[in-house]
Amino acid sequence: QKEVEQDPGPLSVPEGAIVSLNCTYSNSAFQYFMWYRQYSRKGPELLMYTYSSGNKEDGRFTAQVDKSSKYISLFIRDSQPSDSATYLCAMSATSSASKIIFGSGTRLSIRP
C-alpha cells in the first residue's frame, strides 16, 4: 500500500463548477500538507500549504485536512479553463523538504 493515495483521474468538469480533489494517507505522523499544481510539460508550483488539521482558504482555493480520517482535500470554486492541470498532493511528518511524500497526481480538465 502506498503511503499517499491519489485518484489519477482524469476529472473533467464544466467551467464554473466546484472541483473537489482528494488524497488519503496511511502515516499518522504526517503534519505538513501541500497541494501543487503542475501544468503540462512544466514543473510543479506550490498552491496551498497547511500545517496539522483544519481549513485554509486562498482566493478560489480551499485546502482541508482531516487527520482523524487521514484525508485531505482541495476545493476549487468557480473553476476556470486555466485551472486545467495535474494537481499533486504532498505531505511530510517533519518540516524538512527532504522527507516529503508526493501523491501521483490527479489530472483535471475544465471544459469551457
Next chain:
Amino acid sequence: NAGVTQTPKFRILKIGQSMTLQCTQDMNHNYMYWYRQDPGMGLKLIYYSVGAGITDKGEVPNGYNVSRSTTEDFPLRLELAAPSQTSVYFCASSVTGGAYEQYFGPGTRLTVT
C-alpha cells in the same frame, strides 16, 4: 529573476552512455533538490544539498551522482544510463529547506534506449 533553470529540456541517451543534467538557481537559496517523476508515480527524491559542498542521498540515489561547488549550481550526473532511468527530472530549491516553500524548475525529459 529566472528562478530555477534546467538544461537540457529533452535528451535521448543510449544504454551505457553518461550525461549531466544542469540545474541553476538565481535566488541565493541554500537548499537544492533533484527529483524524478515517472508516469503514475509521485515525485521521488534522488539527492539534495543543504549548501555548497554538502550533499545527501534521497529515496532513489542509485545510478546518480551530484556535486555542489557553488550556491547556484547543482548538477546531476548519470553514469552508465539504463532504461529504468527514463523519466522526467526536476530540480528544486528553497531558502530554509522547509517542506512548504520549494520552487521547481521546468524539468528535463530523458529517454534511455
